[in-house]
Amino acid sequence: MREGIKRRDFLRVLGVSGAGAGLVGCSTDEVQKLIPYVTAPEEITPGVATWYSTVCSECSAGCGAWVKTREGRAIKLEGNPHHPISGGALCSRGHSALQGLYDPDRLTQPMRRSGESYEAISWDEAEALLLEGVQGADSDVVLISGRTGPTLTGLQERMIEAVGGRRIEYDAISEAPLREAARLAFGVDALPSFDFESAGIVFSFGADFLGSWISPVEHTRGFARASGTDETFRKSRFVFLGPRLSLTGQNADEWVPVEAGTEGLVALAIANIISATGGDAGPYTELLGAHDPQTVSDQVGISVDTLHELASLFVSEGPGLAVGPGIAGQGQNATAVNLAVLVLNTVGGAVGRTLFPRQAHLSATTAPAGDLLAIVDSMSAGQIQALILHGTNPAYTLPPAAGFPEALASVPFTVAITDRMDETASHADLVLPDRHFLEAWGDSNPRPNLWAIQQPAMRPVPHFDSRASGDILLSLARGLGQDLGAETFYDYLRMSWLDLHAAQRSEEPAEAFWHRALREGVIDLLTGDQEAPSLQVPDRALTFDPPALDGEGLTLLVYPSSRFGDGYSANRPWLQELPDPVSKISWHSWVEVHPETASDLGISTGDIVRVTSPHGQLEVPVWTYPGILRNTVALAMGGGHTRFGRFADGRGVNPMALLPAEIEQTSGSLVHLATRVVIEPTGERQRIATIEGSSDQNDRPITPAVELSALQAGQLEEEEHSEIHELQAVGGFVPVPTEGRPEDFPLEGARHGQYEPEGYARWAMAVDLDKCTGCSACVTACQSENNVASVGEEQSKMGRDLHWIRLERFYEEVNADEPGPVDIRFLPMLCQHCGNAPCESVCPVYAAYHTPEGLNAQVYNRCVGTRYCANNCPYKVRVFNWFDFSDVPEPLNWQYNPDVTVRTGGVMEKCSFCVQRIRQAESRATLDGRPVRDGDVVPACQQSCPAEAIVFGNIRDPGSRVAQLSESERSYRVLDALINTQPAINYLRKVTFHPVEDIHV
């Protein structure tokens, strides 16, 4: 018999498989076309960004911002370097404004209530309904507005006056007690401003001035400049006095644990001691006399010696600055506590040096919630016929005990001018889509002399048929027969600013003034020198005793979130996924409990507990935290939305549910420090979405620090830097001694490729850990610049977040039981661009390789996703796209930076040192015919850092800042001596006032 395949069969098989192979090559993808502009818009060159100056309104600080737009789309926010408040930096909330602009859950059209649901209507119809509603109300109209710029505020007031109604301002985060205290102390009815840069010593009585209090970016810059050790070894000291270490508290040098509500007594005792040695307390002398150290020590449990020590520091290391207590510490004695702190400042000589009552912070809301609660009473009593709500969400931010949604039902006509169908708007009769600040006109007046324009950076996002609230009001006024002098809000604003200019009587023509305002983003008007005020006789009596709290159990602190504020920015994936700077938790809420307390209660991190106050109840997972008093627990505001958007709804809990609707009599502010809570385990657990593995360095030289006196004595210089002997294959495995500095790359014998390294830059970075406050602005800036995707709650719980940079946080010294040093260290960890990168040799397809300029490059389209590089990276800075996360709901994708690839699933990514910015700077330099200068390349993280902790540049350039900083005796590289990775990032050690055990690097 014949064996084997016949020739015919063979050819048959060959033919079919050959044809099959050919078919596979055909693609069914649609052909996509690029069509150039027929008539190009002015000022737009495709591929070149256009920048606009504006003001960020995410919080009340009033930071100036620059908006980068590409082809008519806003894609990045940065601080305006000319603006004194932001100084070029911007916080995470500021960056996230883009996700507010492109929020897919914004209202698309005006909505009218019909029965239980809402129907979309046209603007004409909506405006007609609005007019009808307001007219029908006669003068029983109330406008409740969130924080607005001065011109819009003025327009609102004029409009409401025209109909005989009232305007009240409401913001859930209101420093009304501080304002009242300033009025009582100095006769200036406004928030003072603070100069942390001039302070030699700072006492914070609970104010989170680096995270969420009044003007965090500005305060961070000033604080970092003062407390960052320079070559003269000058370093300011920071003592934190309070029940809980906020992010600010974590940056302190010393923690004096103080029960919530007793801060005022401590401040008075310290002021008493200072005034005894010469400080003038004026009309408060008697008050201070009543709060001598012994009396106060007995009341609050802090030793007399400690009080004396504190007083002595405040004077000897001055100029001192005391701030406090912030929103969480706002109890029934809030005004009194603030007043006590102002008295301490005056007695300690801060006024006019670090504290400026007349240089008022005008843009912050200081409206008392009591005004709104009074309105609620009127609403319930049926006295209000029409209610206009603008940019405010009281149904969510007020405690349920206030009964706001119920009161709304008693108002015949409610209209909400807002950007989404939120908890409040979903009770309104008419809902009008407002514009986002990035697509609208407005202005800001953060200081008496500073005025800034808020201008639209792009045409309104077409997905949303929105209108500027100013335009709506002008149209309404017209309908009511009132002429407010302008057709549109733009005209009204311009008029207002030209009036401002006229009042200056300067020689600059009006138009030139207007254009300068638009271009530079801020105008500094001379207001004349003002004398620092002195203490006045208070016109009301205050009690300084700690407030009585409801309920029993553990003291509850409800604090504003540094990511969401009062919850306003909760529908932004960037912020939800940003690990909270204190807890490192994302996407869900947590209750902070001291580890000993948790252990006594039989609970640990991840256990879900029931938190009960006399006013409400919640279930939330526990996070144990050594930085809080044993008898105190804390919850952040901003979670627990029910109608806010797909990223916010159903996530976390709203701690306002635990609070009563109680007002502090003196200032009218809402009491946050009001109640105690009982914590009970529910028996359930949940996985915590955290980036934190361990916060103990575990005997590894990751963030060594140095004591100031040791630094001054030169002890670091004397320290022997361990020499690395690199075993190189070339030359027969001879060990080559090296220090592994970035500028040494590439070592002789380890050369990759055929190029002369001296002709190229070596990009490197220096990060000053003495300045870094752990605020995480860099994380969001990087995400915004580099199209880094958000992965969601479930993926975050699995440990799959995609952040290119993370803030590691280590507890070296935290003691909630007695006053003493606190040492919490932050380490921004990003790709180190190692000269001897472990990731490069193991990638099977060369997706990870080293460029001649020293960058560790990741080629996305070459990556097959073996993840060997991530396994071999000792710093764990490589992140993997486990799914394709790039498909985001419109119009969030409008934010993407066209200069950076959007990665698909199955691909590894990591920090690229903003290579797109490097290339852009190099192109610009080539076009200009010059070399790249130091400062031309600013990666997004450095650009955004309020503390100016990050410096990037070419370390081969001896004049560059990064080269100079890397020479500092404080500089070290993470793990380098252990594994010879030769990182390009030099970290500068944190400097402490207490002795530290240095783990040998």
Place this chain on the structure above:
Amino acid sequence: MSSLAVESERGAQTHPDIQSYGEVNVDILKMLSRPGKLWWFLFGLATAGVGLLAFSWGNQLITGIGLTGLNSPVGWGVYITTFVFWVGIAHSGTLISAILYLFRAKWRQSIYRAAEAMTVFAVMTAGLFPLIHLGRAWHAYWLFPYPNERLLWPNFRSPLVWDVFAVTTYFTVSSLFLLLGLLPDIAAARDQAKPGSLRHRIYQLTSFGWRGTDRQWHHFGKAYLYMAALATPLVLSVHSVVSWDFAMAIVPGWHATIFAPYFVAGAIFSGVAMVITLTVPIRKAFGLEAYLTTKHFDAMAKLCLVTGTIVLYAYLTEFFMAWYSGEAPERQAFWNRFFGPYWWAGWIMLTCNGMIPILLWFKRVRHSIAALFVISIFINIGMWFERFVIIVTSLSHEFMPFAWGTYRPSVTEMGIVIGSFAWFAFWFLLFIRIFPPVAISELKEVLPAPLSRSAREEAAR
């Protein structure tokens, strides 16, 4: 002849109970007859398992590798564990068929065929995982050096590329070696099969026209010898290369020079245990007690004992060196294996690989087929967990404490891992039904020369 002499002669023989050559043909080829219910049941299970594998993998390809439980820092988990597990198992087959051939060990004859088949199928199973664990598996061919217009080579410095060459070579050589050795036996089966049937056609194709002439036998002998010599270094090199996936990394717990011999010993250890696990049921099911005697199992058990002791020594060396280094990351990585979140895996590993093989020191245990079967299963559980412990615990506890994290395998991953076992079983079950799983021709070589009837009667008296 006295009975004592007969006894000692018996003892010297490897298969004392086989009487004649003809018996061998009949017994072995009988295994290729119509399969019984048990086989169909097992085959059905295996097919279902392969279906699970296909479904899980397909789903993973479409939806994304995120269907696993992997994360940062644990980028490799049960897929790579199972990959190393199967590659390891493959090695003992080649050891038994090639190395023991060169050493002229007489007891290998009846088991080496099944072992060699196990090798080929184990490599086939292992070879799935480098594809399965990729983020973009459709670009896997980029790891091969093929001519392309961008003039790109793969990175030859990467151990993963070495794996590509090692595993491909191993698969090629092992399958050729298996096929070569099978030729005379397939011919025997062909001659027995009904002409014109499907079976006959298959045997015709795969016997490559073997006629059993002197010349063919001569060439066969030489070819087999050279193939054995070629396959021998692979036993040591392939798993050394696979171990370098870990040893070449800087991960504490991976970066140790002992990995190559440690893994090779471990491979033989687990592979021989798997051979025991496979041959005990085959022996029972097909009544091969005369062919697979306690002598064979005793020899395999001794091999397990030796390699298991080497593995235990390697563990102790690792612990000692980690402590001796004085380096915190190294010391803590090993401490973490037994007292960290994966402590249970560490102790399973130590117990199954370190404690249980101690039983093999006892002859009674080595001569008990049932005991060996149970022990072999524990050894393989232990060896799977050894790779899990090496990979997962080391990755979860590296240099940067803030980045430490744990990993839980997902349903998709377990589906694919279980499916891989089913895939292996699928091919093995098919093999034992189609091709003779005991080497007929080689077996005959070690049987004593056939005596005439009268001589046998003489010997019995």
